[in-house]
Amino acid sequence: MTSVMASVFKTVVMDWPPPKYHEQTPNLPFLAGMIAIHLIVAFAIFRFINNGFYNLTASAATMGSVWALGGFGIAFYYHRMLTHEGFKSWFWLRCLLGACAxxxxxxxxxxxxxxxxxxxxxxxxxxxPHTPNNGFLWAHCITYIFKYEDPYFEARLKKYREDPAVRWQEKYYIIFATMPFTIPPTVGFFLGGWPLAIEMTLASVVGLAAGLHLTWSINSWDHIGKLPPFIRWLEKTPVINFFIGQKTREITPGDRSRNNKFLSTFTFGKGNHEDHHADPQAAYHSGNWDINKWVVLALERLGIIWDVKHPKPTSTKN
Ligand SMILES: [Zn+2]
Ligand SMILES: [Zn+2]
Incomplete structure (x- = not known):
């Protein structure tokens, strides 16, 4: 734990008993939205299998754009910049990245x-709030349907809202969050009428769901901890190692985070999760499989981001 994290832990967290998240109020509109998204994904897969694609290029581009723009926004801005303050940048760039996320x-x-x-x-x-100790599905997605109302949580919300870019993003959040449902049908309709409008909308929702599950996998799959001893040899098999990663050290008592190359590749570096828990403020990790690393280094060189927290050499095991 870094000294900054340690001091926040001491002054903010230790003032409150650990929150009991299972007793929080469910966020029913969010739950309804998530159910709707997954029903649309099921319909999209059924339709793509049975009818094929009207325009595969447009559908793939739509799906990839939602996942890539959203996933990069989450990893680069929500995670590294806002939560962990790994670097700084201009107001307008923070707003743009928040819109992507x-x-x-x-x-x-x-x-x-x-x-x-x-x-x-x-x-x-x-x-x-999301550990597989409470069940794999709890860590993966159930945790997200609760509101988390407690003094500690409110204190953190207040701190993040001191940033005018955060207040701006919250004000216009609904516009950006609904773009995967408004832009693809509009563009599709002008390019190819109703058939393309419907197909690009379905592709967009599939890209959105892929982005959700990849992020959620960091909390579930990337927190499975050590494998049982009798199958731990699997971690050393290159192909399997790519998908399940490894656990090399316990960062804090009970910590189950792992480094996972597959998740790191598709979540813009977030899958190097054991390294991240070892050095949370680092803007990237110095090992491989962190696409985010090259973006951070390039933007720092160009002067677009600054005060970059580079990783401690000892924090990287991937
Ligand atoms: Zn974690
Ligand atoms: Zn983090």
Whole structure:
């Protein structure tokens, strides 16, 4: 735990007992939205299998754009910049990146950051909002349907909302969060009429769901901890190692985070999760499989971001 994290942990977290997240109020509109998204994905897969694609290029581009723009916004801005303050940049760039992150419908920036900060404060202990200790599905997605109302959480929300860019993003969140449902049908209709409008909308929702599950996998799949001893040899098999990663050290008591190359590749570096728990403020990790690393280094060189927290050499094991 960095000294900054340690001091926040001491002054903010230790003032409150670990929150009991299972007793929080469910966020029913969010739950309804998530159910609707998954029903649309099921329909889209059924339709693509049976009817094929009207325009495969347009559908693939739509799906890839929603996942890539949203996933990069979440990893680069919500996670590294807002939650962990790994670097700084201009107001307008923070607004733009927050708008990208909103495409994945993972919640408003202050809420996302406060929830993730709670995860770091209590990693895999009582008070962690999403640990597989409470069940794999709880960590993966059920955790997100609760509101998290407690004094600690409110204090973190207030802190993040001191940033005018965060207040701006919260004000216009609904516009950006609904773009995966408004832009693809509009563009599709003008390019190819109703058939392309429907297909691009379905592709967009599939891209959105892929982005959601990849982020959620960091909390579930990337927190499975050590494998049982009799199958631990699997970690050394290159192909399997790519998908399940490895656990090399316990960062805090009970911590289950792992490094996972597959997740790191498709979540813009977030899958290097054991390295991240070892050095949370680092803007990237120095090992491979962190696409975010090259973006951070390039933008720092160009002067677009600054005050970059480079990783401690000892934090990287991937
Ligand atoms: Zn974690
Ligand atoms: Zn983090």
């Amino acid at each position: 909103s495409l994945l419908n993972q919640g408003k920036p202050a809420w996302w950051a406060a929830l993730h900060f709670a995860h770091h404060s209590y990693s895999d202990r009582e008070g962690d």
